[in-house]
Amino acid sequence: MTVKQSTGRLKTNRTGRPSSPVPRELLVLSARRVFARAGYAGASLSDIAAESGITKATLLHHFGDKESLYREVLTDVLGRLGSMIIGGWTGPGDFLARFDAVGAGVTRFLGANPGAARLLVEELVRSEGGRLGPARELVESTVRGLSRLLADAMESGELPRQDPHQLALSLAGLHLTYFAAAEVSAALLQKDVHAPSLVSAREAAVKVQGRALCLAPRYAENRSRR
Amino acid sequence: MTVKQSTGRLKTNRTGRPSSPVPRELLVLSARRVFARAGYAGASLSDIAAESGITKATLLHHFGDKESLYREVLTDVLGRLGSMIIGGWTGPGDFLARFDAVGAGVTRFLGANPGAARLLVEELVRSEGGRLGPARELVESTVRGLSRLLADAMESGELPRQDPHQLALSLAGLHLTYFAAAEVSAALLQKDVHAPSLVSAREAAVKVQGRALCLAPRYAENRSRR
DNA sequence: CTCCTTATCTACCGATCGGTAGATATTTGA
């Protein structure tokens, strides 16, 4: 809705024949917005087409079917997020420094890509395992990768020993829920969560809270020894 | 699917006239399962009817329309969860004791009610504000109540000062995501998250992690003063 | 200029959706 509302073709024709073709990435962006807003089942191809200023038939001409379009939206988001995570993780510094870098990167990514968190949550939460296997596996393997990373850090003593899966799932929840619940969050904070200032604030909060989650067993131990 | 599968009427009639009427709570339970599995848009009344062993027309006779049925499912879950929270919070002990009690109660509730977390997440994440106002407001006010609770505790010095909204949202994510992503969680942990032993394990993890989230600023401060 | 490819549209199809109508049988209560 931000870009080119209502019959927003690049050039208007009497009957809409090819003018300058609508860029594919613009279609994917519109689809992401609608899928994020209504969920996979609730999003109709007509909605997405209207959002991009084309017709349903044209949309299907480009993507084949609804599922392929959805998959393209999701792999776009997951791909960029994944390379962001890898970039942060392979950077310099000790465990906590790299952990902070990844956390900040994830927050900035989710803040800069409205709807991304909601898509990931829907995929993470989906139970009809058979319907969209590849995408679901991609999400699952991302969490599994995070879990393995944490386990390695525990092995090398950089992180207190604890169940890495429980920790990974808690971290995923910490990062995703805030942005996925964008409207509730915004209602509480009186400001759009995607505003730069709030993204910075969340980045700071996540840094402190993410570390606390990782180091929680150590704190609990100190507390009991007090 | 657990109870009375495939034509599971209490008494089978040639044409299904009223035998012993299917209890309303059983219908609500079936509806919860289907709504949780497929989401509001993805769940069809025929699915729910089949799950309960009645026909769509009978279902509509009892609940009027789809939205009313959904609202009944949601208010049932939210009502029981809410009274559980209030019970834990008005119990004895200092802030951390009551906080732990609520956290453990929430975990046990979500563990004992498969699908509940998924429903709450869908509602928390929904963006089409106008569609289901009441239910959405109920979820939102629950988070807001949690936020106010935390703010009070900060006011009285029981909790380090920090943005109560950011903390409330993080806590909600911590509790909900794990159970909402039940299948991914189960895949990681190699066991159903609703199994009693895993619920206990999660309860322990959440106790440590929930406290760490609350006290995170204090830890960060100690760390920087080191 | 002429074809061929491509992007787009209008018009339509079968399936499914939420919801309604009306018949039938059970239960209940006077």
Next chain:
DNA sequence: TCAAATATCTACCGATCGGTAGATAAGGAG
């Protein structure tokens, strides 16, 4: 016992869904 209320079913309706067919026009290559 009998009538009113209730629970359930089958059959159907209009709307919408994802997807297809076919016509039309623009752009590019020779």
